[in-house]
Amino acid sequence: MAGKFEIFADAVGKFRWRLKAGNGEIIAQSQAYESKESAKKGIASVQTNAAGAAIVETTTT
Structure with a gap:
């Protein structure tokens, strides 16, 4: 089953x-x-931006 976003x-x-x-x-x-519509816009932003997001290591060894 694929992942899903839930608004609550x-x-x-x-x-x-x-x-x-x-x-x-x-x-x-x-x-x-503050609004359900704003939460939906947040989801859309993640869907748009996450696919090409870089992985940045910020820890030190």
Whole structure:
């Protein structure tokens, strides 16, 4: 099964999204948005920008 985005209202009534893997595990969660439409725009931004995003190592060994 493919992953999916879920939009939900948090405890204070703001909207958030979470990205679930095909096995149901949450692999990412958003900040709080004032509106459901803003949360949808956040999802669209991730869908557009994540595919080509660089991986940047910030830890030191």
